[in-house]
Amino acid sequence: MNVNYVNPLLEATVNVLSTMAFLNVDAGKPSIASAKSFAGDVTGFISFEGQPVAGWLAVSFPRETIFTIVKNMLGDDVDEITPQVMDCVGEITNMISGGAKRLYAEQGLDIGLLRPQVMLGHHYPESVLGEGAPIELPFKTGNGTLSVQFHFH
Numbered sequence: 001m002n003v004n005y006v007n008p009l010l011e012a013t014v015n016v017l018s019t020m021a022f023l024n025v026d027a028g029k030p031s032i033a034s035a036k037s038f039a040g041d042v043t044g045f046i047s048f049e050g051q052p053v054a055g056w057l058a059v060s061f062p063r064e065t066i067f068t069i070v071k072n073m074l075g076d077d078v079d080e081i082t083p084q085v086m087d088c089v090g091e092i093t094n095m096i097s098g099g100a101k102r103l104y105a106e107q108g109l110d111i112g113l114l115r116p117q118v119m120l121g122h123h124y125p126e127s128v129l130g131e132g133a134p135i136e137l138p139f140k141t142g143n144g145t146l147s148v149q150f151h152f153h
Contacts (some may be wrong), residue, residue, distance in 0.1 A: 004107055005152055006030050008153035009057070009137060010098030013148055016092060017141065024044040037122040039136075039147035040068055042081050042095025044118050045125065048101075050111035055152040057100070059093045060132075065144030086118040093118075096148070 016024045040060035047056045061069070067078050068087050078085055093116045101111050119125065134151040 002152075005053075006135065006137065007148070008100040008107075009096070009105035009148055009150060011103060012096045013059070013137070013139060016095045017139075019070070019147075020092070020095065021072045023069070023072065023141040023143060024131055026140045028140065030135055030137050033134045033149055034083075036124050038067070038123070038124070038149065039138075039145075042089050042118065042120055044089045044116050046093055046097050046116040047114045048097070048111045049106075050109060050116070053109060053152045055082040055113070055150060057093070057097050057136075057148070057150045059089070059096055060070075060147045060149065061089060062144055062146070063140065065146050066145035068141075069087065081120065090116045090118045 010027050012025060017025045033043045038058055038060040040071050041063045043058050043060040045056065045058045048054060052095070063081065066085055066089060070076055070085055074084070076084065097113050101113060104111050131147060131153065132151065134149045137148040139146050139148070
């Protein structure tokens with residue numbers, strides 16, 4: 001597990017959720033993901049290409065966590081996954097991946113981000129199956145948990 005890949009994602013996730021969603025965020029210990037599934041009910045997924053690495057990033061939220069984030073960011077009370085919730089997940093994924101991209105660039109990694117997708121459920125998209133085990137970064141907030149998974153190849 002290369003800290004040069006992990007630390008920018010940790011920093012970007014904490015920064016985005018603390019500044020944009022007004023949450024206190026604690027990062028857990030990174031590990032190899034034990035299952036080929038997402039931890040949350042709704043997940044933002046983005047592929048990236050670059051030199052010398054390419055791969056993907058997923059930001060996965062349980063329902064209760066993303067509902068709190070939507071309330072904090074937009075002021076709207078939600079109790080179901082709506083298009084607005086899915087847009088919020090996509091935007092958070094963009095902000096985290098963009099923040100990490102900036103930090104990777106400082107290390108000399110040139111990474112281009114593709115357009116994010118937002119998915120419901122826990123299953124990986126077909127395009128990432130068989131690529132090896134991703135790294136999982138768990139996070140806790142005062143209002144729930146979330147998970148960031150990524151795979152560099």
